[in-house]
Amino acid sequence: MKKLIIFSVLLVLLVALLPTPGLQISAETTNVGAPDDDWLHVENGYIVDKYGNKVWLTGANWFGFNCREMMLLDSYHSDIIADIQIVADKGINVVRLPIATDLLYSWSKGIYPMSTDTSYNNPILAGLNSFELFNLMLENFKKVGIKVILDVHSPETDNMGHNHPLWYKGEITEEIFKAAWVWVANYYKNDDTIIGFDLKNEPHTNTGTLKFKSQSAIWDDSDHKNNWKRVAQETALEILKVHPNVLIFVEGVEMYPKDGKWDDESFDTSPWTGTNDYYGNWWGGNLRGVRDYPIDLGKYQSQLVYSPHDYGPIVYEQSWFAGDFVTASDEEAKKILYEQCWRDNWAYIMEEGISPLLLGEWGGITEGNHKLLDLNLKYLRCIRDFILENKYKLHHTFWCINIDSADTGGLFTRDEGTPFPGGRDLKWNDNKYDNYLLPVLWKNEEGKFQGLDHEIPLGKNGVPLPKGTSPVTPTKTPVTPTPTSTPTPTPSNVIKGDINGDGEINSIDYAILKSYLLGLTKNLPAEDELAVADLNGDKEINSIDYALLKMYLLGMIKDFS
Secondary structure (H helix, E strand, O other): OHHHHHHHHHHHHHHHHOOOOOOOOOOOOOOOOOOOOOOOEEEOOEEEOOOOOEOOOEEEEOOOEOOOOOOOHHHHOOOHHHHHHHHHHOOOOEEEEEEEHHHHHHHHOOOOOEOOOOOOOOHHHOOOEHHHHHHHHHHHHHHOOOEEEEEEEEOOOOOOHHHOOOOOEOOEOHHHHHHHHHHHHHHOOOOOOEEEEEOOOOOOOOOOOEEEHHHOOEOOOOOOOOEHHHHHHHHHHHHHHHOOOOEEEEOOEOEEEOOOOOOOOEEEOOOOOOOOOEEEOOOOOEOOHHHHOOOOOHHHHHHEEEOOEOOOOOOOOOHHHOHHHHOOOHHHHHHHHHHHHHHHHHHHHHHOOOOOEEEOEOOOOOOOOOOOHHHHHHHHHHHHHHHHHOOOOEEEEEOOOOOOOOOOOOOEEOOOOEEOOOOOOOEEOHHHHHHHHHHHOOEOOOOOEEOOOOOOOOOOOEEOOOOOOOOOOOOOOOOOOOOOOOOOEOOOOOEOOOOOOOOOOOHHHHHHHHHHHOOOOOOOOOOOHHHHHOOOOOOOOOHHHHHHHHHHHOOOOOOOO
16 A cells, blocks of 8 residues: 555656646546556567567547647537546547647647637536646546557648648648657657557548649658658657657558559549559558568667558448449458458558558448448448457557547447437447447457556456566666665765765755756766666656655655665
8 A cells, every 4th residue: 555655646746747737637537557567569560568468459539639629529519538438438448549730849839729618518628728638638548548549630730631641731841740749759758648659640642633743642762752651760760769668650651653663743543544553542541662661660660560541432432342342241342352452552561470550540330321331331340350350460440439520420429329427418329339349349358348558447347458477678677675764875876866966865956857857957967867866777867766856855755766
């Protein structure tokens, strides 16, 4: 109990260190987990935890911070904290959270735009700006055991911003795109609620059948400004320099030349006048270029996961949904989809052990009278079964939780479904969930939903990840406890916590360390910075050390063991 109390206080102190506007926190549960225990990486074609145990990311998308409202849009209709609770209770262990570059960049500059006011449904949100609201959502995800993948969905906060094909637009340059990501990485590097960054949603080409290289995302080894492979690789490396523990998700493009050479300034994709020398797929879903030009992250390669998107015919009537697919059985239809789309666009990447995959978006309409509904349901059954057949290699986030998606519908609905406390006029879409998402959610042998947190259970119906006994890639060096009640001198007679080297540990040391962590000073006075300031022995100087020093000065701990 003593350890739990001390650790809870430590977390409070960590929050106090962060230069964040006032933050309100609310959730029915009082779970508190370690801030850096759940980082993931890739080994032998699988995503694994710090102990080398395979994990399966099975989640859903929840958009709104990419929109002009700058919030989860279901706040309009319901108690958003209750919404988070039911999402966890239904076994969704990760939420892919779309956001816009301009909002992240504003936050990095200390500018916090106001989100749309939904305090009439959510009194707790009254007066919160977008940054405070975002952090409140993160805190409540953490409390119910949900992890987050942050996804830059568009350059600008715009409800239709995803239609823009590139990562830069207007004042949002490539440099700003990179800078925003590096800021996010640095700000959240000590909080494993956000376990991954999806660098850019659905890079694609310009609209129309006549495609222009100057307006479209390409994939090759050139220095072209629209080379998504180059920009993704460079951005990932900059991120990983400041946050080496985060997973990096890289989506594909839309078109890829059949000869692998982007030597056309324009090309015609019309079925009547086109030259048929480019492969097409869903926006972000074409990863054929990985075979010719793979992402190279050097020593950080274990943090890379490729991420295609895939949909059914109601979103767009692709060629593989015609012909034999129409009358095929489910098994035959799945083979058609695999051979005409999935295998060569992205499935080969997991099959050949190049990387695991995150199917970042899939889903679709499951009710109504749309003329293509039956084909759409056949597609959903096929992709669901393919995901299950490739468990642990093919991770996924379903599109979407929101009620607001016109061409897919959501897990929230106003039609037939089950009401839930706090949902007000929202219901849970049992048909969509039970038949398509539930079968591919991660469960343990007892049928409990499996979370991705080592301490916090996933909602009311789930369990935390088991802890291993010998981490494969330990993030901390074990520290031998000292039997004394005073800080332990190092072999060089340097005292841990004595930041300025005057032989005492006091408020001056505290102030110097704070200034250093906030970037106001670049170096500490001590000759051996780690010896005096790495108080928990993890070979880093960070906010955990700051919190420990504060606890020591307040008399809450007697040493740094």
